[in-house]
Amino acid sequence: MKKLSGQTTSDREERVNARISNRVSRVSRRQVLTHGVMLAGAGVLLGNRPAGAETSASATHENHTSPFEGEVSSTQQASPGEPGRDYTPVIVPNGWTLPFEIVDGVKVFHLVAEEVYHEFTPGLRAHCWGYNGAVHGPVIEAVEGDRVRIFLTNKLSAPTTAHWHGLIVPSGMDGVGGLSQRAIAPGETFMYEFTLRQTGTYMYHAHHDEMTQMAMGLVGMFIIHPRNSEHPRPDRDFVLLLHEWAIEVGAERPNPNEMTDFNVLTINARAFPGTESLVAKQDDRVRIRLGNLSAMDHHPIHLHGFSFNITETDGGIIPENRQWPATAVLVPAGTTRVIEFIADNPGDWAMHCHMTHHVMNQMGHDFPNMIGMNAKGLDEHVAELLPGYMTMGQNGMGDAAEMGMPIPANSIPMVGGNGPHGYITMGGMFTILKVRENISNYDDPGWYSAPSGTTASVASKETLRANGVKRDGSSAPRAPKRSKR
Amino acid sequence: MPTMPINRIITGSAVSVLLAVAGCAHVSTDALLKDTQELVSERGVTGVYWRKGEAEDAQVDAAITELLSKELTLDGAVQIALLNNRNLQATYEGLQIAQADLVQAGLLGNPVFGGSIRFAPHAGPEFDLGLMQNFIDLLVIPLRQRMADAAVEVTKLQVAGEVMTVAAAVKSGFISLQAAEQTLEMRQQVVRALGASFELTRRLRQAGNVRDLDLASERAAYEQAKLDVRLAEVAIVTLREEMNELLGLWGKQTDWRIANRLPELPPQEVPLKGLENEAVAGNLELAAMREEIYRRAAAFGLARPSIFLPSVSTGVEASRELEGDWLVGPSFSFPIPLINQGQPAIKAAEAELRQANERLFAGAVALRARVRATHAAVSADRDRAEFLRRVVIPLRQQVRSEMLLQYNAMQIGVTPVLLAKQAEIDAGLQYIEALRDYWLVKTDLDLLLKGRMRPSNGTKADSGMGRIAKISEGVAIHD
Numbered sequence: 001m002k003k004l005s006g007q008t009t010s011d012r013e014e015r016v017n018a019r020i021s022n023r024v025s026r027v028s029r030r031q032v033l034t035h036g037v038m039l040a041g042a043g044v045l046l047g048n049r050p051a052g053a054e055t056s057a058s059a060t061h062e063n064h065t066s067p068f069e070g071e072v073s074s075t076q077q078a079s080p081g082e083p084g085r086d087y088t089p090v091i092v093p094n095g096w097t098l099p100f101e102i103v104d105g106v107k108v109f110h111l112v113a114e115e116v117y118h119e120f121t122p123g124l125r126a127h128c129w130g131y132n133g134a135v136h137g138p139v140i141e142a143v144e145g146d147r148v149r150i151f152l153t154n155k156l157s158a159p160t161t162a163h164w165h166g167l168i169v170p171s172g173m174d175g176v177g178g179l180s181q182r183a184i185a186p187g188e189t190f191m192y193e194f195t196l197r198q199t200g201t202y203m204y205h206a207h208h209d210e211m212t213q214m215a216m217g218l219v220g221m222f223i224i225h226p227r228n229s230e231h232p233r234p235d236r237d238f239v240l241l242l243h244e245w246a247i248e249v250g251a252e253r254p255n256p257n258e259m260t261d262f263n264v265l266t267i268n269a270r271a272f273p274g275t276e277s278l279v280a281k282q283d284d285r286v287r288i289r290l291g292n293l294s295a296m297d298h299h300p301i302h303l304h305g306f307s308f309n310i311t312e313t314d315g316g317i318i319p320e321n322r323q324w325p326a327t328a329v330l331v332p333a334g335t336t337r338v339i340e341f342i343a344d345n346p347g348d349w350a351m352h353c354h355m356t357h358h359v360m361n362q363m364g365h366d367f368p369n370m371i372g373m374n375a376k377g378l379d380e381h382v383a384e385l386l387p388g389y390m391t392m393g394q395n396g397m398g399d400a401a402e403m404g405m406p407i408p409a410n411s412i413p414m415v416g417g418n419g420p421h422g423y424i425t426m427g428g429m430f431t432i433l434k435v436r437e438n439i440s441n442y443d444d445p446g447w448y449s450a451p452s453g454t455t456a457s458v459a460s461k462e463t464l465r466a467n468g469v470k471r472d473g474s475s476a477p478r479a480p481k482r483s484k485r
Numbered sequence: 486m487p488t489m490p491i492n493r494i495i496t497g498s499a500v501s502v503l504l505a506v507a508g509c510a511h512v513s514t515d516a517l518l519k520d521t522q523e524l525v526s527e528r529g530v531t532g533v534y535w536r537k538g539e540a541e542d543a544q545v546d547a548a549i550t551e552l553l554s555k556e557l558t559l560d561g562a563v564q565i566a567l568l569n570n571r572n573l574q575a576t577y578e579g580l581q582i583a584q585a586d587l588v589q590a591g592l593l594g595n596p597v598f599g600g601s602i603r604f605a606p607h608a609g610p611e612f613d614l615g616l617m618q619n620f621i622d623l624l625v626i627p628l629r630q631r632m633a634d635a636a637v638e639v640t641k642l643q644v645a646g647e648v649m650t651v652a653a654a655v656k657s658g659f660i661s662l663q664a665a666e667q668t669l670e671m672r673q674q675v676v677r678a679l680g681a682s683f684e685l686t687r688r689l690r691q692a693g694n695v696r697d698l699d700l701a702s703e704r705a706a707y708e709q710a711k712l713d714v715r716l717a718e719v720a721i722v723t724l725r726e727e728m729n730e731l732l733g734l735w736g737k738q739t740d741w742r743i744a745n746r747l748p749e750l751p752p753q754e755v756p757l758k759g760l761e762n763e764a765v766a767g768n769l770e771l772a773a774m775r776e777e778i779y780r781r782a783a784a785f786g787l788a789r790p791s792i793f794l795p796s797v798s799t800g801v802e803a804s805r806e807l808e809g810d811w812l813v814g815p816s817f818s819f820p821i822p823l824i825n826q827g828q829p830a831i832k833a834a835e836a837e838l839r840q841a842n843e844r845l846f847a848g849a850v851a852l853r854a855r856v857r858a859t860h861a862a863v864s865a866d867r868d869r870a871e872f873l874r875r876v877v878i879p880l881r882q883q884v885r886s887e888m889l890l891q892y893n894a895m896q897i898g899v900t901p902v903l904l905a906k907q908a909e910i911d912a913g914l915q916y917i918e919a920l921r922d923y924w925l926v927k928t929d930l931d932l933l934l935k936g937r938m939r940p941s942n943g944t945k946a947d948s949g950m951g952r953i954a955k956i957s958e959g960v961a962i963h964d
Contacts, residue, residue, distance in 0.1 A: 249894045250887075364896030372692040373685075382681045382899060385674065385906050386889055393895065405893035413894035 077195050078227060080107045081143025087225035090141060090237045090289070093276035093431070094268040098138035106147045106193070109140055111162065113206070113218060114155035120245075120264055121274025121361070121427075124412045127253045128269075129156060129216035135269045137204065137220030139239055144199045144227045150192045152184060159183035162192065163207035164222060166314040166336070169194040177208030184208075199226040200316055201289040201336040203241070211295065215256030217269065219243065219293040221336075231317075234340065235284035236442075240267050242301075242331060242353070242429060244294040249362050250408030259296060261365060265358040265428035272359075272430035273417030278351070279434050279442045280343040286433075287311075287340045288351075292331040299358065299429060302328035303339075305349035312338035328354055343435045348448040353429035360397070361427030362413045370394050398425045420447035517580045517641060524645035528767065528935035530652050532567045535577040553734075557741045559659050562732060566655045567648065569733035576647045583640035586633050635780030642773040646937055649769070653932040655731050657925055659743065662724040664921035666745035668914060669717040675910050676714055679707040682903045703900070747920050750870055757860045760934065761853045768852055769936035774845045781838060852933065859930045866926055870919035878916060881909040 080102050083089045089097060101108045116130035131137030142148055152162050161183055163175035173194050177183035184190045202222040206213035221239050243266045246258030254264070267275050280286050289312075292299055309323040314336040318324075331337045352359050370393030383389045392400060400414040402423055407413060416425045436445050459469070469475055522533045536542050545568050552561045567573065686703040689695045729739050765771065885905040892902050 249891060249896050362894070362896075364891075364894065366897050367895045368689065368898040368900075369694040370689070371694065373688050373694065374691065375688070378681075378685060378688065381677075381684060382903070385678045385681060386885075386899075386902060388889065389892075389899065389902075392893075397895070400895055406890060407894040408887065408890045411894055413896065 077105070077147040078143070078145030079105060080146050081225065081227065083141075086143050086227070087141075088233045088237060090139060090223050090239045091278075092139050092221075092239050092268065093278060094270045094274070095136065095239070095241075096134070096138050097141050098132070100142075100148075103149070106149045107142055108149045108151070110151045110153070111137060112153045112155055113160050113162075116217070118217070118269065119274070120247075120266060120269065121271045121412060121415070123415065124247070124264070124271070124362075124410060125252065126245075126247055126410075129213060129218050130269075131218070131220060135217040136241055136243070137218070139221045139223055140204065141223045141225070142196055143225045144196055146224075147195045148193070151189055152192065153189040154184040154186055157186055158213070159185050159208055160206050160213060160218065161190075161208045162204050164192075164194075164202065164204050165334070166200070166202035167194070167222065167224075168197055175204075175207050196224050198316065199224045199229075200312055200314060201239075201291065201338050202314055203291045203293060203336060205293055212256040214293060215245070215254060215258075215295050217243070217254075221289070221291050223289065232285060234287035236278070236280045236286045236343075238278050238286070238288045240288060240290050240431075241269075242267060242290065242292040242294060242299050243269060244297055244358075247362065249364065249411040249413055252410055256295075262295075262297065263360075263362045263364075265353065267429055267431055271361055271412070271428050272352075272426060273415070273424075275431040277432045277434050277444055279436070279439075279444060281439050281442075282343060282346050282435055282437045284343045284435075285340065286343045287338060289336060289338045290329065290331045291336040292333055294333050296333065297355070297358070298330055298332040299353040299355065300328045300330045301337075301351065301429075302354040303349065303351045303433065305345045305347060305433070305435075306341045306343070308339040308341035310337055311340045312336075343433075346435045346437055346448070347450070349433040349435065350426075351431050351433050352426065358429045359426045361415045362411055363397070364413065367393065371396065401425075514581050517583065517637065518577065521577075521580065521641045521644050521648075524641060524769070524936075525648045528645075528649060530563070530567070530648055530935075532564045533577075533648055534568050535580075536568075536574050550738075553738055553741045557743045559656060562659055562728070562743075563652045563655045565732045565734070566651050570651055570731060571733055573647060573651050576644050579640050579644060580637075583633075583637045586636060635776045638776040639773045639780070642769045642776065646769040646773070649932060649936050651731065653928055653937070655728070656928045656931075658724060658728045658731060660747065660921060660924040660928065662721065662728060662743060663745060663747045664917050665717065665721045665724050666743075667747060667917045669714065669721060670745070671910050671914050671917070672710070672713045672717045675907055676707070676710045678903045678906050678910070679703075679710050682900045683707040685899060747917065747924065750867060750874075750920065750923065754864060754867060755860075757857065760860060760930075761856050764852055764856045764934050765849050767934065767936055768849075771845065771848055771852065774841070774848060778838065778841045778845065781834075781841060856930070856933050859926060859933055862926045863923065863930055866919060866923035870916060870923050873912065873916040873919055878909070878912045881905075881912045885909050 081087060098109050098111070111131050112133075113129065113131055114133070116128055116133060116135050117125060118128045118130060118135040119125045128135045140148075140150070150162070152160075154160050159177065161175045161177040161181060164173070169192075172180055173192050174180040175192070181190070202224065204220050204222050206218035219241065221241050223239060244262040245254040245264040245266065246262050247254050247264050249263075264271055270276070278286075278288070288303075288308075290301055291314075304327075307325055307327055308329075309325055310329050311318055311320075311323050326339075329337050329339055357363065370391070373391075373394050375391040375394055378391050379389065382391075388406070390403065390405065392403065392405075397414050401416055412427070414425075414427070416423055416427050418424070434445055434448065436448070439445055459471075461471075463469075464471055518533070518535055522531075525531075525533060534541075534545055536545070549565050549569055552565055557565075683703040683706075686695060686700050690697070690700045725739070729735065734741070885902065885908075888897065888902045888905045891897050892899055
């Protein structure tokens, strides 16, 4: 885990103090001084919402030029927001944030759409489509009011575009191939430019032959931080983008034509055990931004160990008294959801999609149902014809990966990860939130050592006797008999 | 023909003269057999033995029992056939008959062969017919002997030919049996593969995981495969009995066993260059036909019949039977030193000789065609077997092993993998068939090179030679 830039213990203390005093940051005060009334007005429109205040589109039109009108006047644009000063940069497990240049007060980003040979987890690589040498695309991170200029170079063999999912931009910048703009031909570089007039968690993705290009991996997250916010900055701000792929076992390219049988499920384009853990210190305010650009599936993301609030959608912040508490947040395809909580429960906490097939790596669906079959003597009979054969699956999929059978090259069927207490029989859309007391940095702290007496283990004879429990289960109550109809 | 009444005194003196003349014609059967043995040993077959009911027969029987007690090799089987095939023994007796004829030719007043010599009655009022007959006999006996010589040569060649044919039939039968054994083994493997799939499905049905429909489908495929095993078993029985017939075995002697693997392809194939000449030079039937021509010429009193009969190309190694070149001629006339032969008889005799000559030529042309065709079949069957072994079977093995990897990755069940195994076995069965066809047609080629015009009865009709036999009908030896 990278050391968080600018996050030393003293900074944290300072911000905590700032929260308590509910003061406006030094930055926003300076901005008021330099840009005058108009900016303050813009601040009211776009960012600085006191708790409980409602903003509406009509209020927007009353006070200011419509944001949907042609050219954006430079007076609506703010000076480019700076990381640290204006926002705490987000953490992208297994990913990265796109650096920018400032040119005449405009934040300039450069995306290159190209083919990438990507590793989903050790043992599975495939030829995908990504940006700037990785899958998925880098997080584009900016601040409300920034004017951004994004160059998109197309190094694919097919025409492409970029759509800024959830962003309110001029119609011609919206990135729908054929509708908003001509599609970018292979070899061309287009320019998108607009002013950011909202905050929140958004996404970007190809919007030309979407079925193919999104399925191949041309997706990414777009984070816009508030310019002035009374909302406390979280201590840990994670960005996770969910996706699904269909890669035949032994093949090296996802099949974008697959509609129902996806077998590789990913967080930031990685499948467990390839997912980097999320690390937090005890009592950190943790925010997790979830985006879902899966072709055909929604994902109920369940976090163990905590009850969190769903605080934002891709439409904006949910007022605090309307936020939903939950332990699983459904992220429909094509949406984002943000959750926040205080990490007050130390331990290793699973976070995963609760669709059970989405936490399996490359599971095949033509394998016959072997549960409960008596396999005695069958191995020898078949092994005579197929050397190396072993019957599998009579007790489920749990020990499949541990059997160590030879499998096709470049595949991870039913593969999980090694945990501190044995094999973790999960894969796919699964990661771990590690909360620790007393850590000095956010590097992966290894496995959690539970205090003694707080780990489920074999019940001793004395314990069983003291509780009147028989080890063979005979002392347990039986389900009441159903009356005969 | 009835014996002429002869004055005893004249007969006695005549006989003594004749005996002197006929002395060289009294050849023993042992010498005849020895010549035959030489003919076949030149062609790679040894061990010809003529059962005559003597003490040596018991030794031979012991040798046969010894050979049968161990795993029977191809050479061992050929050996047993030469010693024990009673049809072959009957053929050897033909030598005895030929010898008798030869002796007969040296004796006075014996009948003339084949009725091809005609004597016009020559009567004069003063001539004693008996004397005349004696005189005629004196003149004719050398001719008769020459004819009988030729007949003996023909018989030797015929007997040698029979030996080669039986040896080749044993080889073909042996190869076919080996192929049948391998085929049975593979069909049994198929049944085991389908049986494993059925057993798995049966247990899944027991656990409630599949339907009755699935179970019935698996079982149907499994039971049906058993039919192929049954057919393979019957084929083996049939081939074994054919071998028993060839080897003259019955009763307790029929439980011999052989190596149940066909020999692999030899590293190289004999080239076509020179094969035709080799075949024509060593062909027993062509040689017999030449002898027959000699015989007929001799019957017409020709001293050197070779002058008047057309040549047959012999290549590098000239047959020892040929003396000098044979001239080609549409017609020829030659003096036939027959007393008082009429012109029609001479013309007929000429025509017979020319006819025999044409048949000989046609026979040589047919033999050459068959050699070329058989060699082509050998190459084709070799290529087919080689391709199956080198390309097709490894690919089928790869498919099966990749499918097992997919099963290990729990993407498919084991039934499709067992079906891939079945496809692999089917490719193996094709290979066995191709290898068998190769060895059978190679045996045919061997036989053509070593003296016969046609394949033996042991050759399968659908093998190379069976196909070739249909291409050109053979030339029969005319008598």
